[in-house]
Amino acid sequence: AQSVAQPEDQVNVAEGNPLTVKCTYSVSGNPYLFWYVQYPNRGLQFLLKYITGDNLVKGSYGFEAEFNKSQTSFHLKKPSALVSDSALYFCAVRLYSSASKIIFGSGTRLSIRP
Amino acid sequence: NAGVTQTPKFRVLKTGQSMTLLCAQDMNHEYMYWYRQDPGMGLRLIHYSVGEGTTAKGEVPDGYNVSRLKKQNFLLGLESAAPSQTSVYFCASSYGGRVSYGYTFGSGTRLTVV
Numbered sequence: 001a002q003s004v005a006q007p008e009d010q011v012n013v014a015e016g017n018p019l020t021v022k023c024t025y026s027v028s029g030n031p032y033l034f035w036y037v038q039y040p041n042r043g044l045q046f047l048l049k050y051i052t053g054d055n056l057v058k059g060s061y062g063f064e065a066e067f068n069k070s071q072t073s074f075h076l077k078k079p080s081a082l083v084s085d086s087a088l089y090f091c092a093v094r095l096y097s098s099a100s101k102i103i104f105g106s107g108t109r110l111s112i113r114p
Numbered sequence: 115n116a117g118v119t120q121t122p123k124f125r126v127l128k129t130g131q132s133m134t135l136l137c138a139q140d141m142n143h144e145y146m147y148w149y150r151q152d153p154g155m156g157l158r159l160i161h162y163s164v165g166e167g168t169t170a171k172g173e174v175p176d177g178y179n180v181s182r183l184k185k186q187n188f189l190l191g192l193e194s195a196a197p198s199q200t201s202v203y204f205c206a207s208s209y210g211g212r213v214s215y216g217y218t219f220g221s222g223t224r225l226t227v228v
Contacts, residue, residue: 009154034216036216036219041221041222042221042222043118043204043219043220043221043222044157044204044206044217044219045219046216046217046218049216090156090157092216094216101147101159101162101172102147102216102217104149104156104157105156106154106155106156107154107156
């Protein structure tokens with residue numbers, strides 16, 4: 001079965017420190033991987049995606065993600081966290097099928113303390 | 115450019131009542147999706163549509179019906195609401211067949227069934 005896992009329900013980081021939000025996936029074929037962010041009472045917003053090419057992908061708000069094929073991981077990173085980064089983050093994989101559906105992980109709540 | 119618009123934003127229903135959630139997109143996207151978001155479970159696909167006049171079941175379709183009479187609109191119906199359908203509902207759309215694209219999400223509908 002194709003799936004996405006986010007092993008941490010919550011990640012707590014002090015402002016100014018680096019942050020990592022973990023994601024692993026299990027799909028057949030080449031994965032198309034995404035990160036979305038959800039702020040309170042809002043819909044999901046696109047952060048970044050990996051389709052092919054360079055394993056380090058840069059996205060919005062200073063975030064980046066590293067694709068690791070051997071470890072089937074796509075961790076989200078940022079060198080220096082901001083309090084405004086506090087939100088719910090979803091990793092997702094898009095399936096190459098007739099409907100091109102996206103499967104979402106369960107989400108990781110990122111909390112940045114001042 | 116409004117993107118994806120969901121109405122209503124909030125609704126409280128009594129058990130057994132019916133209602134329709136409307137999703138409208140102005141990006142000429144082929145594919146549209148309805149998800150529900152529950153704590154700790156991420157987003158689960160209810161129904162989706164790959165074009166005008168077509169619909170298909172997702173992961174959790176029971177108790178819901180959908181229609182796509184116009185390309186820009188995707189309606190989600192609850193014929194007889196149950197407390198288990200208390201959730202936040204998100205509509206999303208994407209370009210058809212282009213798996214390198216992610217989704218554009220609406221801001222959500224918070225539904226409470228009492």
